[in-house]
Amino acid sequence: MIIHSPTIVLRRFSYSDTSIIARCFTREMGKISFIIRGAKRKKSPQSAFYEPMSYLDIVFSHNKRRDLHLVTKASFASTYLNIHKDLKRIAYGMALVELTEKTLIDEDPNKELFDELITVLKIVDSEQTQLNLIYWYYQLRILDLQGFKTDLSDQNLSGLILPDPNQGPNSKNILSTLLSGNIIENDFIKRIEKLTVSLKDRKIISKYINTCLYYHFDGLSELKSLRVLKALVTA
Numbered sequence: 001m002i003i004h005s006p007t008i009v010l011r012r013f014s015y016s017d018t019s020i021i022a023r024c025f026t027r028e029m030g031k032i033s034f035i036i037r038g039a040k041r042k043k044s045p046q047s048a049f050y051e052p053m054s055y056l057d058i059v060f061s062h063n064k065r066r067d068l069h070l071v072t073k074a075s076f077a078s079t080y081l082n083i084h085k086d087l088k089r090i091a092y093g094m095a096l097v098e099l100t101e102k103t104l105i106d107e108d109p110n111k112e113l114f115d116e117l118i119t120v121l122k123i124v125d126s127e128q129t130q131l132n133l134i135y136w137y138y139q140l141r142i143l144d145l146q147g148f149k150t151d152l153s154d155q156n157l158s159g160l161i162l163p164d165p166n167q168g169p170n171s172k173n174i175l176s177t178l179l180s181g182n183i184i185e186n187d188f189i190k191r192i193e194k195l196t197v198s199l200k201d202r203k204i205i206s207k208y209i210n211t212c213l214y215y216h217f218d219g220l221s222e223l224k225s226l227r228v229l230k231a232l233v234t235a
Contacts, residue, residue, distance in 0.1 A: 001062045003028055006077055008117060009054040010101035014040070021068065022050040023101055026058070027114045031104040034060065035068040049074045053083065053093050053121065080125040092124050092131050094225040096138060103142055103217045113145045119183050132202065133192045137178045139209045148216045150179060157215055165208045168201035175205060 005028035015021045020039045026032055039046045049056055059073040083089045100117060104110070120138045124131060140150055152175055155162040166172045174195050181188040214220055221227075 002059060002072070003062050004057075004059050005029065006114070006118075007056045007058045008097065008100075008114070008121075009050050009052055009056065010097045011052060012050050016040075020047075020050060024056075024058075025097075025100055025104065025114060025117065026060075026109075027111055028109060029062065030107050030109040031101070032060075032062070032107060033068050034071050036071065046074070049076070052097050053080060055080070055118065055121070078122075080121060083121075083125045088131065089124055091225060091228050092135055093121060095135065095228070096120060096124070098225045099139065099142065099213075099220070102220055103146060103213075110145060113142065116141050116145070116183065123183070123189070127189065129189055129193050130195075130197060133174070133178065133195065133197070134183075136174075136205055136209055137183060137192070139213060140175075140178055141183075143209075143212055143216065146216070148212070150175075150212060152176065152179070157212075160211075160215055162211055163204065163208045165204065168204040169198055170196055171201045171204045171208075174201060175208070 003026075005026040007027070008025045009022055010025055010031070011023040012020050015035060018040050019035060019037045022034045022036055024032055024034060036046055036050055038044050039050060055077045057075050057077040058071050060069055060071045062069050080093070083093045096117065100113075104113075116138065120134055123129070123134055127134075143150055152165055152172065155164065165175055168174075174197060177192060177195060181191060183189070210220075
C-alpha cells in the first residue's frame with residue numbers, strides 16, 4: 001500500500017555500513033520505522049532528510065508483514081531555522097521528539113498529537129516565550145491524548161501518591177492554565193506569557209509532571225535529552 005503523509009523524524013540509527021533506520025511519526029499511520037538504503041554513503045542526498053526534528057512530506061510503501069518500510073519520495077515540508085542555532089532550543093526540541101518516540105505505540109495513528117507536535121516545534125523555533133511552559137504543555141498533552149488525563153484534584157494513582165502540585169507560589173495556576181487551553185488557539189501563547197514562574201514553581205511542576213509520565217510510560221528516565229531538560233527547567 002502506498003501512503004502519502006506529513007512526517008516528523010524522531011530518531012535515526014545505523015543499520016549497516018551504508019544504510020540507516022529512521023523512526024518517524026507519520027500523521028497517517030503513527031510511529032513507523034523506515035530503512036533508508038544508501039543514506040550513509042558520501043554525497044547521499046537522503047541523509048539530510050532524516051535528522052531528528054526534520055519535518056518531511058513523504059511517500060512510502062507500507063507492508064503489514066514487515067517491521068521496516070521503504071520511503072519512495074521525501075522532501076522537506078518545512079524547516080526550523082532557529083532551533084539548531086541555540087543549545088537550549090536544541091535541548092527542548094530533542095526532548096520533544098524523544099518523549100514522543102518513547103510514548104507512542106507503533107502504527108497507532110494520533111493525528112491530534114501529530115498536529116500538536118508540529119505546532120510546538122514551530123513555537124520552539126520562533127517564539128521568545130518561556131520554553132519550559134511550552135514543554136510542560138506538551139508533556140500534559142501527551143498524557144491526555146494517550147488516555148491519561150491529568151486531574152489536579154486527585155493526587156492518587158494506583159500504588160502511588162503524586163507530589164502536591166500546589167506547593168509552589170504559582171504552580172497550581174500555571175498547571176491549570178496549561179491544562180485548560182490549546183496551543184492551536186490564537187490567544188493561548190499570550191495567556192501563558194503572562195504567567196510568573198518562580199524557581200520553586202519550576203521544581204514542583206517538573207517533579208509532578210515527570211512523576212505522572214514515569215508512572216504511565218516505561219523507560220523515560222533513560223532518555224538523555226530528558227535529563228538535560230530536567231536540569232534546564234529547574235535551573
